[in-house]
Amino acid sequence: MNYKPNKSDRYLLTASEMGRADKAAVVAGVPAIDLMAAAGKAVADAVLERWSRCSVLVLCGPGNNGGDGFVVAKLLKAADWPVRLAFLGSVEKLSPEAAHFYQAWQGEVEDYSVNVLDQSDLVIDAMFGAGLTRPLEGKARDMVDAIIARDIPVCAIDVPSGLDGSTGAALGLVAPAELTVTFFRKKPGHLLLPGRGLCGELVVADIGIPETVLNELNLQAWENSPELWYRNYPWPRTDGHKFHRGHALIYGGESMTGASRLTARGAMRIGAGLVTLAVPIKAWAVYATAMTSVMVAKLEVSQEQEDFEELLLDPRHNAIAVGPGAGLAGFERIRTRKIVVTALTTNHTTVLDADALSAFSEDPQTLFDAINGPCVMTPHEGEFARLFPEINKSHPDDKLTRARMAAKLSGAVVVLKGADTVIASPDGRAIINANAPAYLATGGSGDVLAGFIVGLLAQGMLPFDAASAAVWLHGEVGNDVGIGLIAEDLPEHLPKVLSAFQKHYFLAQKSGK
Numbered sequence: 001m002n003y004k005p006n007k008s009d010r011y012l013l014t015a016s017e018m019g020r021a022d023k024a025a026v027v028a029g030v031p032a033i034d035l036m037a038a039a040g041k042a043v044a045d046a047v048l049e050r051w052s053r054c055s056v057l058v059l060c061g062p063g064n065n066g067g068d069g070f071v072v073a074k075l076l077k078a079a080d081w082p083v084r085l086a087f088l089g090s091v092e093k094l095s096p097e098a099a100h101f102y103q104a105w106q107g108e109v110e111d112y113s114v115n116v117l118d119q120s121d122l123v124i125d126a127m128f129g130a131g132l133t134r135p136l137e138g139k140a141r142d143m144v145d146a147i148i149a150r151d152i153p154v155c156a157i158d159v160p161s162g163l164d165g166s167t168g169a170a171l172g173l174v175a176p177a178e179l180t181v182t183f184f185r186k187k188p189g190h191l192l193l194p195g196r197g198l199c200g201e202l203v204v205a206d207i208g209i210p211e212t213v214l215n216e217l218n219l220q221a222w223e224n225s226p227e228l229w230y231r232n233y234p235w236p237r238t239d240g241h242k243f244h245r246g247h248a249l250i251y252g253g254e255s256m257t258g259a260s261r262l263t264a265r266g267a268m269r270i271g272a273g274l275v276t277l278a279v280p281i282k283a284w285a286v287y288a289t290a291m292t293s294v295m296v297a298k299l300e301v302s303q304e305q306e307d308f309e310e311l312l313l314d315p316r317h318n319a320i321a322v323g324p325g326a327g328l329a330g331f332e333r334i335r336t337r338k339i340v341v342t343a344l345t346t347n348h349t350t351v352l353d354a355d356a357l358s359a360f361s362e363d364p365q366t367l368f369d370a371i372n373g374p375c376v377m378t379p380h381e382g383e384f385a386r387l388f389p390e391i392n393k394s395h396p397d398d399k400l401t402r403a404r405m406a407a408k409l410s411g412a413v414v415v416l417k418g419a420d421t422v423i424a425s426p427d428g429r430a431i432i433n434a435n436a437p438a439y440l441a442t443g444g445s446g447d448v449l450a451g452f453i454v455g456l457l458a459q460g461m462l463p464f465d466a467a468s469a470a471v472w473l474h475g476e477v478g479n480d481v482g483i484g485l486i487a488e489d490l491p492e493h494l495p496k497v498l499s500a501f502q503k504h505y506f507l508a509q510k511s512g513k
């Protein structure tokens with residue numbers, strides 16, 4: 001049987017959580033000195049695997065990141081590589097472990113100035129890791145500046161120096177790495193931008209921290225992956241019929257009709273048993289001629305809200321989506337707001353996207369007050385800024401925290417989109433998605449994502465799982481289609497991706513493979 005990663009492999013640890021893991025490991029009987037030795041060995045092994053013998057410069061900082069660096073230097077020297085080492089700090093202030101490995105390095109310790117970069121083919125960045133609290137200054141900054149200017153390849157230990165591993169923010173200047181070796185588990189900053197782009201290839205090394213320490217940490221963040229939610233995926237039942245697969249009701253506006261049609265198509269493809277687009281009568285013919293498997297319901301002039309409310313009385317309409325193409329101009333804005341409030345106050349499971357969010361930019365609290373039932377909102381950064389200006393002000397460089405705060409404030413699962421989409425639940429859980437390719441940055445791709453989410457909700461998946469699954473599948477389809485992707489491709493290529501996903505996670509599980 002192939003090794004199957006499990007949910008705990010996907011945990012993400014902040015700097016303080018990593019510090020607690022480290023302490024718990026020591027309490028569990030693993031000496032700190034062994035952890036540092038293992039960390040350094042993992043880095044040296046990764047370097048030996050990827051580079052052929054060359055002149056290496058190890059730049060050691062004042063903390064334990066520097067301690068790892070002393071270990072790497074010794075191991076590369078033992079492998080007969082030409083190694084130089086420069087140290088920024090004072091020996092008296094080193095931790096006992098780092099001091100031990102400082103002593104164990106029997107080579108020269110050079111002055112920490114940019115001249116040490118001369119004739120170096122590879123830099124091991126052991127300057128700052130999880131302990132960095134402020135932007136690099138003075139000699140450290142000059143060094144990074146010179147590394148960048150000379151374009152020397154870098155292998156970073158834990159995180160590239162200058163990067164905040166908990167948020168992915170550059171605290172100031174950062175030395176971009178070709179390879180980053182981190183320990184135990186990934187950190188949020190390895191996945192969030194700009195951090196992800198600065199790490200290069202990422203290796204996660206086992207340094208002997210027992211898995212049991214995870215139980216003590218009450219972790220609430222994961223990297224998105226099917227291990228997190230495939231057990232709750234609504235696979236079609238052998239004895240099922242279409243009503244078992246739910247009925248998604250999607251509001252479609254008058255002018256941008258393509259948007260909600262993409263949403264409807266996405267909901268259909270991801271397996272909703274039935275999908276109805278409810279549209280103002282003026283636009284009905286456009287929708288009706290364009291849709292086949294999707295049904296189109298008419299909302300009569302001046303009583304759109306009442307007609308929509310009536311559709312909501314049908315208990316089979318179990319998941320609602322409002323927003324794509326709903327309209328924001330003049331009276332359309334008022335209508336969009338009414339449709340949203342109607343869906344929310346009747347406690348329907350609802351997805352709010354695009355115009356359904358922007359329609360409340362003047363008074364976001366009205367929207368938050370209306371959210372009492374299961375709700376997913378899917379803002380891109382622009383929409384997020386309209387609804388949550390205060391959060392953006394208080395935590396400008398921390399997407400994970402911004403999404404979590406927004407979820408708590410609004411009561412909805414928040415999908416804060418982008419290349420590093422964060423899915424956050426009001427209860428504090430959060431997932432960072434890292435499989436989405438840049439090809440998804442195309443008009444309408446978010447509309448399809450809203451359709452994937454509402455389609456999974458219609459099939460009974462819970463909001464946090466449905467949002468996470470939809471975002472991951474959206475990314476997978478993006479990769480499958482590749483360059484040249486347009487939004488229409490996303491629903492059409494989903495079956496291929498779903499088949500592969502089903503084969504791997506459902507059929508394999510059933511057959512005990």
Ligand SMILES: NC(=O)C1=CN([C@@H]2O[C@H](COP(=O)(O)OP(=O)(O)OC[C@H]3O[C@@H](n4cnc5c(N)ncnc54)[C@H](OP(=O)(O)O)[C@@H]3O)[C@@H](O)[C@H]2O)[C@@H](O)CC1
Pocket residue numbers: 018019021022035036039061062063064065066067068127128129130131132133134135136137140157158159183207
């Ligand atoms: N399980 C584990 O956790 C394991 C962790 N391991 C390794 O330990 C690393 C974490 O070590 P760490 O906590 O000592 O922090 P690190 O990043 O080396 O630097 C902190 C020092 O820098 C200083 N300082 C901060 N900012 C500064 C600035 N801008 N400019 C100048 N100075 C600045 C700060 O001083 P202070 O802020 O107190 O003035 C402090 O002295 C981790 O990334 C991993 O590589 C492994 O050994 C294996 C086990």
Ligand SMILES: Nc1ncnc2c1ncn2[C@@H]1O[C@H](COP(=O)(O)OP(=O)(O)O)[C@@H](O)[C@H]1O
Pocket residue numbers: 354380417418419420421436437438439440441442443444445446447448449474
């Ligand atoms: N550079 C990128 N890399 C990966 N995914 C991206 C990138 N830019 C946007 N996306 C994804 O594409 C989708 C765009 O959604 P959105 O901005 O709402 O567009 P639209 O309203 O045109 O549908 C989101 O799922 C977002 O996460």
Ligand SMILES: [K+]
Pocket residue numbers: 065125126127128129156157158159160161
């Ligand atoms: K580093």
